[in-house]
Amino acid sequence: MASQTAATVRRVGVRATVRTVVLVYLTLLLVFPLALVLFKTFENGVAPVIDSLTTASTQHAIQITVVVAFWAVVANTIFGVTAALLLVRHTFHGKRTLNALIDLPLAVSPVVVGLSLVLVYGRLTGVGRALAGIGINVIFSIPGMVMATIFVSIPLVVRAVAPVLEEIGDDQEQAAATLGAGPVQTFRRITLPSIRGALAYGVVLALARSLGEYGAVAVVSGRLVGRTQTLTLLVQERYQNFDQQTAYASAFLLVLTAVIALLVSRLLRPKELKS
Numbered sequence: 001m002a003s004q005t006a007a008t009v010r011r012v013g014v015r016a017t018v019r020t021v022v023l024v025y026l027t028l029l030l031v032f033p034l035a036l037v038l039f040k041t042f043e044n045g046v047a048p049v050i051d052s053l054t055t056a057s058t059q060h061a062i063q064i065t066v067v068v069a070f071w072a073v074v075a076n077t078i079f080g081v082t083a084a085l086l087l088v089r090h091t092f093h094g095k096r097t098l099n100a101l102i103d104l105p106l107a108v109s110p111v112v113v114g115l116s117l118v119l120v121y122g123r124l125t126g127v128g129r130a131l132a133g134i135g136i137n138v139i140f141s142i143p144g145m146v147m148a149t150i151f152v153s154i155p156l157v158v159r160a161v162a163p164v165l166e167e168i169g170d171d172q173e174q175a176a177a178t179l180g181a182g183p184v185q186t187f188r189r190i191t192l193p194s195i196r197g198a199l200a201y202g203v204v205l206a207l208a209r210s211l212g213e214y215g216a217v218a219v220v221s222g223r224l225v226g227r228t229q230t231l232t233l234l235v236q237e238r239y240q241n242f243d244q245q246t247a248y249a250s251a252f253l254l255v256l257t258a259v260i261a262l263l264v265s266r267l268l269r270p271k272e273l274k275s
Contacts, residue, residue, distance in 0.1 A: 073207050
């Protein structure tokens with residue numbers, strides 16, 4: 001009995017120690033820095049924050065951020081659903097390679113992604129000159145920023161939808177095909193309603209990732225103030241130019257967006273992924 005009690009006490013002590021270490025770790029690296037940003041943002045009241053967020057440069061940065069994130073999410077939603085269906089519902093040569101390539105953005109530095117796009121689509125390259133000849137500039141413009149953002153957020157929709165497709169199987173889809181339904185009708189009436197929650201979850205994650213991207217966008221955008229400056233780039237530029245109120249206010253807006261996206265993703269996350 002005494003040995004069992006001692007073992008129980010040790011287990012409780014170990015759990016308490018581990019819990020304390022985790023909480024301290026998160027507090028030092030996450031909670032405390034974010035709390036400091038919040039404090040600095042509203043240190044002088046709400047009016048300076050509103051003034052900072054309503055300036056022409058901040059409004060333009062918000063607009064560019066929304067445009068880039070919107071097109072990146074649209075592209076990755078279409079690609080993510082298509083790739084998930086291809087990986088789960090079909091068998092083909094190179095399937096493992098494709099599956100690995102989808103996760104490549106998680107391993108490659110965003111700065112490397114931006115540099116790669118510059119080397120391929122830069123104005124001094126063959127592809128860049130050809131596109132410029134028909135009026136399309138990729139680097140230092142919105143298309144390049146969208147491409148960079150698409151790259152870094154590629155896996156999110158795929159990895160949210162694929163497990164649900166595996167879980168539901170294809171029995172209903174085969175039954176619909178047997179009854180004469182075409183591929184589009186089957187997808188619209190059978191597949192899409194089944195993956196709707198997972199798709200929404202992946203879209204929210206992709207949106208949050210797109211809104212907060214910095215490294216790849218910083219390389220391909222050129223950080224042109226008033227032209228290709230996103231909200232994340234604005235934070236750095238304003239802070240380095242000693243406009244800390246605007247930097248803190250913009251950072252707070254990004255944090256608030258991330259928190260809202262996190263809460264929404266928790267609500268939309270399918271049970272299959274929660275387990």
